[in-house]
Amino acid sequence: MNRNDHINAIKQEYESRDDNISMGMKSPIDILDSSRREYLIVKELKKLEFLPLSDKKIADFGCGIGARMRDFLRLGASPSNLHGVELSDKRIDIAKSISPNFNFQCGDASSTDYEDDYFEIILNSTMMSSILDDELADAIAEEMWRVLKPGGVIIWYDLKIDNPLNESVRGYPKKKIIKLFPQAEFRCYSLTPIPVITRKFPFRYMYNLMSIFPFFHAHILAFIRK
Numbered sequence: 257m258n259r260n261d262h263i264n265a266i267k268q269e270y271e272s273r274d275d276n277i278s279m280g281m282k283s284p285i286d287i288l289d290s291s292r293r294e295y296l297i298v299k300e301l302k303k304l305e306f307l308p309l310s311d312k313k314i315a316d317f318g319c320g321i322g323a324r325m326r327d328f329l330r331l332g333a334s335p336s337n338l339h340g341v342e343l344s345d346k347r348i349d350i351a352k353s354i355s356p357n358f359n360f361q362c363g364d365a366s367s368t369d370y371e372d373d374y375f376e377i378i379l380n381s382t383m384m385s386s387i388l389d390d391e392l393a394d395a396i397a398e399e400m401w402r403v404l405k406p407g408g409v410i411i412w413y414d415l416k417i418d419n420p421l422n423e424s425v426r427g428y429p430k431k432k433i434i435k436l437f438p439q440a441e442f443r444c445y446s447l448t449p450i451p452v453i454t455r456k457f458p459f460r461y462m463y464n465l466m467s468i469f470p471f472f473h474a475h476i477l478a479f480i481r482k
Contacts, residue, residue: 262389263343263364269386269424270344277321277347285454285463289447292467293477296445297411298331300479301377304409309333312376316340317365317400318383322351325358325379339375341365366395370403378403378410385415385425397436401482410437410480417474421452433478441481448475 301307309332316325319340328338335357342348348362361369365383378400387393400410417427428436430444449466451474466472 259366259389259392259395262387262392263366266386267343270347277350283455283458285458285460288460288463289449292447293413294327296447296477300409300443301331304479304481306376306409307332309377311337313337313374314339314377314379315370315375315403316379316381317396318342318380318386319351319360320344320347322355322358322360324381325351326355339370341368366392366399368399368403372402373405374403376405376408378408380410380412380414382414384412384428388424388426393436401437401439404482406482408482410440410478410482412478412480413475415474416446416476419474428476430476430478433476433480437480439482443479443481445477446470446473446475447477448473450474 298307301309306312309328312333314325314328314333314337316322316339319325319342322340325338325340329335335355336359339359339361340348340351341361341363342351343362343364345362348360351358351360380400384393384396387396404410412433415425415427416429419425419427430442433444434440434442447467449463449472453472454463454466
């Protein structure tokens with residue numbers, strides 16, 4: 257299967273999910289996990305001296321309906337500096353209707369119209385786990401690296417383990433991320449207790465207990481510095 261075939265397969269998979277697009281948090285546990293992730297993002301951006309974000313250009317590769325981009329507004333980002341790339345036409349239409357002052361382009365994340373060294377921050381939030389083809393994954397990583405400024409950072413949040421209940425996604429452990437960005441500096445966190453468990457048993461004490469042990473974590477949050 258060539259790259260275009262893989263992209264079309266991903267687009268068809270997205271279309272099969274588009275009737276059930278989530279417009280918000282699914283449970284109180286999601287709020288706990290989102291808060292933990294945002295705390296670490298702010299901590300690392302402060303350490304990297306990226307705050308405030310008002311003059312920083314930020315891109316979200318696989319932006320969906322723009323939810324992660326809107327999170328950055330609370331961190332001081334300017335709407336005119338927020339850019340999103342998304343393969344799904346329907347998700348882009350929803351994103352534009354909610355955030356018409358953001359910049360969106362519908363298309364393939366492995367080939368964008370942005371100039372070299374354009375962004376200070378690039379996001380991957382559960383997009384790469386949908387990329388099952390190694391060649392396409394390499395191409396998307398190369399594109400992120402191309403448009404990222406020297407000194408800039410890719411904020412990566414995605415599965416680190418395979419999901420046995422969903423064959424349309426795969427995990428990217430730390431060693432696989434390092435292989436995608438061999439020239440980068442890394443700082444990684446293991447987090448997000450396995451969602452299929454925490455959503456079945458949505459108790460704070462269960463979430464807190466599972467958070468202590470990396471064995472129960474399904475995702476990785478990585479800061480990839482150019």
